[in-house]
Amino acid sequence: MASLEQLRFPIGPFTAPEVYHKEVLSVWIGDIQVFPSVLKKETLHLSNEQLDTPYRLGGWSIRQVIHHCADSHMNSFMRFKWALTEDKPIIKPYWEDRWAELADTKTMAIQPSLLLLEGLHERWSTLLNTMTEIQFLRTFVYPEHGREISLRENTALYSWHCRHHLAHITHLKKTKAWV
Numbered sequence: 132m133a134s135l136e137q138l139r140f141p142i143g144p145f146t147a148p149e150v151y152h153k154e155v156l157s158v159w160i161g162d163i164q165v166f167p168s169v170l171k172k173e174t175l176h177l178s179n180e181q182l183d184t185p186y187r188l189g190g191w192s193i194r195q196v197i198h199h200c201a202d203s204h205m206n207s208f209m210r211f212k213w214a215l216t217e218d219k220p221i222i223k224p225y226w227e228d229r230w231a232e233l234a235d236t237k238t239m240a241i242q243p244s245l246l247l248l249e250g251l252h253e254r255w256s257t258l259l260n261t262m263t264e265i266q267f268l269r270t271f272v273y274p275e276h277g278r279e280i281s282l283r284e285n286t287a288l289y290s291w292h293c294r295h296h297l298a299h300i301t302h303l304k305k306t307k308a309w310v
Contacts, residue, residue: 133302138187141298145291151283156267159290164256166293167248170197173300174241181309182241186299191231193303196296198236199227201244201251207289208255214271214282215262221272259286 133141148155174182174197182194191199206225213220230236267286270279280288304310 135187138190138302140295141302142291142294145288145295147284148287151267151287153264156283156286159286160256160259162290162293163252163259163286166200166297167245167252169297170200170248170300171245173297173304175245177309181307184303184307186303190299192237193300194239194241195231195236196299197241198239198244199231200292200296201247202230202236203227203292204248204251204255204289207285208251208258210271210285211255211258211282214269215258215266219270219272219279221274224273224275 174193177193182197183192185192186196202225210220210222213222262282267283268281270281271285272278273280
């Protein structure tokens with residue numbers, strides 16, 4: 132049986148890479164690009180009861196995870212846009228745990244968020260695939276962490292974020308024999 136830590140972080144916690152190069156950046160962009168189609172494939176056939184099952188004790192339901200990804204990825208996309216058009220913008224953090232408790236996140240069908248993610252990730256991956264190395268060095272200021280975050284680090288983070296939440300879903304499906 133998996134430990135609480137393994138259930139929380141099925142692929143391990145995010146660690147910012149020490150070395151960045153074009154090849155790994157390309158892999159991260161690929162993760163972001165395919166995320167909506169993989170997420171849809173893994174969840175579209177699930178029943179409402181399955182969608183409302185938490186991936187761990189005290190964790191979010193699959194439904195909440197999907198809507199959280201839409202919320203989080205919209206915020207990240209905006210951070211990219213701000214960092215590319217402003218000099219070290221200070222971004223507004225949000226309370227993801229509170230957003231996850233709102234009615235749209237807890238009760239709404241997943242299809243609107245799957246569609247949102249599809250369009251958003253198409254735009255995001257187009258932007259990522261056209262950015263220069265200099266643009267990936269641009270930063271935004273994350274006041275909650277008190278530091279600047281480069282767009283290349285944020286690309287790594289969101290590659291991880293996609294794989295992290297997919298693993299929550301696939302692990303639960305395997306554990307419950309929903310595969």
